[in-house]
Amino acid sequence: MKLLNVYRSEPNDDTKKLVEIVSEGRDAESFDLNVESPDYSALVDKVFAADQTICWW
Amino acid sequence: MSKKVGFLLVNKDYTLDGIRSALGLAVENMYAYAYVLNNELTDVSDYHKENIDWIRDMEGEVYTTVDANVENLGLVKTSLEEIGQQLRDLDFVIPYGIMRSDKS
Amino acid sequence: MAKSLGIFVTSPQNMRHVMGITTAAKAKGSKVKVFFTWYGVHLTKCKEFSSLCELADEVSICVDSYKKSGYDPADIPKGLEAKDMATQGQHGAIIEDYECYLTL
Numbered sequence: 512m513k514l515l516n517v518y519r520s521e522p523n524d525d526t527k528k529l530v531e532i533v534s535e536g537r538d539a540e541s542f543d544l545n546v547e548s549p550d551y552s553a554l555v556d557k558v559f560a561a562d563q564t565i566c567w568w
Numbered sequence: 569m570s571k572k573v574g575f576l577l578v579n580k581d582y583t584l585d586g587i588r589s590a591l592g593l594a595v596e597n598m599y600a601y602a603y604v605l606n607n608e609l610t611d612v613s614d615y616h617k618e619n620i621d622w623i624r625d626m627e628g629e630v631y632t633t634v635d636a637n638v639e640n641l642g643l644v645k646t647s648l649e650e651i652g653q654q655l656r657d658l659d660f661v662i663p664y665g666i667m668r669s670d671k672s
Numbered sequence: 673m674a675k676s677l678g679i680f681v682t683s684p685q686n687m688r689h690v691m692g693i694t695t696a697a698k699a700k701g702s703k704v705k706v707f708f709t710w711y712g713v714h715l716t717k718c719k720e721f722s723s724l725c726e727l728a729d730e731v732s733i734c735v736d737s738y739k740k741s742g743y744d745p746a747d748i749p750k751g752l753e754a755k756d757m758a759t760q761g762q763h764g765a766i767i768e769d770y771e772c773y774l775t776l
Contacts, residue, residue, distance in 0.1 A: 519686065519776070520667060525578075525605065525648055532652025533661070544689055551689075551696035558772050559675045559700075563659070566775040568578065568667035568683075571767055582682070585710040585737065589682075592760025598767070660767060662775050665710065666683045 514539040515561035517554070519568055521545060526567050533565070572599040573660040576651075580607040582665030584616050587630060589664070591619045594626040601658070603651050604632040604643060607668065612641060674701040678766030679774045681712035686776040691720050693774065694728050705770060707762040709734040712776075713741050716749035725751025732756040 514537045516530050530541075540561070542554050558564050575590045577583040587602050594600040600623055620630050620641065631651065632643040646654075655661050677697045681690060690706060697704050706728050708715060713733050715721060725731045735745050735757040745757060766773065 517774070519683070519689070523667065526663075526667075528648055529576075529652045529655065532649065533655050549689070549692060551692035552699070555677070555693060555696045555700060555702070558677065558774065559673075559702075561772075563661075564772065564774055565661045566663060568663045568665075573767065582710060585740075586682075589709060589760055589763065593764055593767070596761060596764030596768070598764070660773060662680065662682075664682050664775070666685060 512537045513560065513562045515557050515564040516541045517564060517566040518543050518545055519566060522567060530567065570598050571660060572601070572658045573662060574601045574603060574655055574658045576603050576605065576661065576663045577665075578605045578607065578663075579665050579668040580609070583607055583609060584612065586664040587616065587619050587623070590628065590630075591623050594623050594628050600626070600628040601654070602628075602630045603646070604630065604634065604637055605648070605651070606633060608634050608636045609641060617641070675771035676703040676769075677705075677772045677774065678770035679704065679706045679776055680763055680766060681706060681708045681715065681776050682710055683776060684711045684714040687715045687718045687720060689776050690715070691724060691727075693776075694724060698727055703770075704728045705730040705766055707732050707734070707758075707766060708737075709760070709763065710737045711741060713738045713743070716752075721749060722751035732758040732762045734758065734760060734762075
């Protein structure tokens, strides 16, 4: 199970906890959209490679 | 096989519509679950209550971490940890809307 | 190899991400469908919205959300047609028919 966690904003404690639980024991990667110039091409490659993507707030 | 989807609802301005959106997938023959975290629902109309009932009729559920939502609307009490464990079994996890600016 | 990509937009804050991801996915040969709901429909008023409609393979919005957000359903956003003023069934279609899924 390859999981991609994408962050649209700075994760709060609840989000961090949920990410920790859903990612446990899985091949998990993350991508931060909350930057000035996200590398959208790299993000799309990661989305294509993942079994599931979760875009957190 | 029917997909399992979960809506994470953390912002009062988005929660009731998120429940409506969950119902929209339940009627598409998916297992739809809604999780109301840290926001107490007020001004809940009969229309919105019917949406909750319909989700249940279609083998979904609406959970909450807030006691007032359990008492006032009969939502099923859960915890952040239990939500996390349930999310592991879902095909789609949908953090809905935007994060609230505080916990009010 | 490019997979198909469905994007479910529930936030009014992410137009740059919707455009950026759709542009990147189309450049890789992906088929892209975007569905806007609840306060995400405010993005139909962004100047880039009609460009998005040209770029993506399919764009639709929840007409019920559009009305509840204060807009006249007869005022169809530039780039859309009457058939694109749709229901939550479009979200269901993304989940059922597209290989990859994003919430923005």
